[in-house]
Amino acid sequence: MTNPFVYGEIVPDEAFVDRDEELDRLVADLTAGQKVFLISPRRYGKSSLIRQALGAVSRYGALTIELTVSSYSSYLAFLEGYARALAAVETRWQRARGWLTEAMSATRPEVRYEPTPAGTGQISVAFPLVRTARDVNRVANDIFALPGRLAADRKRTVVVALDEFQAIVGFDGGGVEQALRAAAQRQRQVGYVFAGSEPSLMERMIGPRRPFYKAGPVMRLDKIPPGVFAEFIEARFTKTGIRPEPGLGAAIVDLAGNLPYDVQRLAHETWDDVRSGGGRRVGLDDLHATLARLLAEQDTLFEAVWQRLTLAQRAVLRAVVLQQGRELLSADVRARHRLGGPSSIQASLAALIKQDLLLKEGPQYVVVDSLLREWIARKTY
Ligand SMILES: Nc1ncnc2c1ncn2[C@@H]1O[C@H](COP(=O)(O)OP(=O)(O)O)[C@@H](O)[C@H]1O
Numbered sequence: 223m224t225n226p227f228v229y230g231e232i233v234p235d236e237a238f239v240d241r242d243e244e245l246d247r248l249v250a251d252l253t254a255g256q257k258v259f260l261i262s263p264r265r266y267g268k269s270s271l272i273r274q275a276l277g278a279v280s281r282y283g284a285l286t287i288e289l290t291v292s293s294y295s296s297y298l299a300f301l302e303g304y305a306r307a308l309a310a311v312e313t314r315w316q317r318a319r320g321w322l323t324e325a326m327s328a329t330r331p332e333v334r335y336e337p338t339p340a341g342t343g344q345i346s347v348a349f350p351l352v353r354t355a356r357d358v359n360r361v362a363n364d365i366f367a368l369p370g371r372l373a374a375d376r377k378r379t380v381v382v383a384l385d386e387f388q389a390i391v392g393f394d395g396g397g398v399e400q401a402l403r404a405a406a407q408r409q410r411q412v413g414y415v416f417a418g419s420e421p422s423l424m425e426r427m428i429g430p431r432r433p434f435y436k437a438g439p440v441m442r443l444d445k446i447p448p449g450v451f452a453e454f455i456e457a458r459f460t461k462t463g464i465r466p467e468p469g470l471g472a473a474i475v476d477l478a479g480n481l482p483y484d485v486q487r488l489a490h491e492t493w494d495d496v497r498s499g500g501g502r503r504v505g506l507d508d509l510h511a512t513l514a515r516l517l518a519e520q521d522t523l524f525e526a527v528w529q530r531l532t533l534a535q536r537a538v539l540r541a542v543v544l545q546q547g548r549e550l551l552s553a554d555v556r557a558r559h560r561l562g563g564p565s566s567i568q569a570s571l572a573a574l575i576k577q578d579l580l581l582k583e584g585p586q587y588v589v590v591d592s593l594l595r596e597w598i599a600r601k602t603y
């Protein structure tokens with residue numbers, strides 16, 4: 223029997239929880255050709271939501287293109303990947319090559335077919351004539367126009383998902399944002415979702431004086447309602463023949479800080495441990511045994527994270543854990559945890575956020591990784 227909990231990858235349909243409203247809105251906006259910004263910290267479920275939305279719009283007849291911007295090592299590599307993804311909408315490869323070669327006749331792309339071990343093969347696209355930054359910009363303009371052309375040629379709605387979109391700012395200073403915005407704006411038949419994992423960077427990108435200012439609706443993805451998540455977990459245990467003790471779902475969600483990734487991880491690992499022990503029930507003792515195992519496995523890694531921090535950062539991080547991230551600047555908390563003055567605390571908080579260890583949720587600071595939070599509570603002083 224396979225584990226019903228999934229983490230570290232896009233969740234399949236069976237493990238996808240809630241997000242009904244978000245999904246409806248996203249699907250409606252994208253089929254209407256809107257340019258949607260989807261923002262949340264890492265591991266909240268953007269990519270999983272996008273995958274669901276693309277599935278739905280393609281069932282309604284739209285053509286979909288999905289790309290993770292951060293996985294490309296250069297602007298040109300991104301453009302090649304984008305062109306390849308656009309061409310690959312046509313599954314017959316001769317036609318794909320014909321379409322791309324004609325659509326980009328000025329650039330003369332080199333379109334090849336590469337067999338893959340799986341046997342299906344894939345298209346590769348390269349721009350051998352591109353040398354200077356100006357060439358790159360010209361190709362970019364050509365490629366950014368392609369979704370519109372695809373929609374016109376095929377008389378279908380096209381939906382483009384650019385995931386980890388904040389990585390685009392690394393490619394070149396602003397020119398790429400301008401070019402993409404200008405192209406997208408002209409494409410009435412093309413819906414775009416730009417998803418980003420670094421909220422502050424993304425918010426700046428859609429702020430005044432930036433090309434994407436007021437380009438379209440902004441969706442800030444929140445956590446999943448804890449009660450819904452807890453119920454889902456218990457139902458999945460039950461369905462796989464393991465009876466949960468009352469409150470187990472809520473305990474998992476709570477321990478995981480309700481971060482979707484961490485919730486699924488803890489549920490997955492607990493399920494594995496119970497299952498391999500041949501158990502038919504699961505309770506809080508099992509949860510804590512699994513937690514202890516996971517902490518032991520991560521010990522070396524967390525030790526290294528801890529060693530890299532300055533003393534001031536360690537003290538602040540511990541205080542965040544012990545104070546549940548609240549009132550860190552109050553005189554009382556500062557005295558209790560022997561923290562420095564407010565400005566040095568602020569500096570440590572900012573550094574910890576920058577290192578992706580902390581996250582700000584409203585007035586509260588939370589440790590991103592709930593296992594690290596538990597490790598700090600148990601193993602540091
Ligand atoms: N709607 C959901 N239902 C259940 N689990 C989810 C959901 N969204 C995300 N998760 C969990 O969180 C993990 C990270 O999700 P992902 O979509 O990759 O997040 P992001 O793209 O925001 O980093 C998934 O592997 C899964 O374990």
Ligand SMILES: [Mg+2]
Binds near residue numbers: 385
């Ligand atoms: Mg993602």
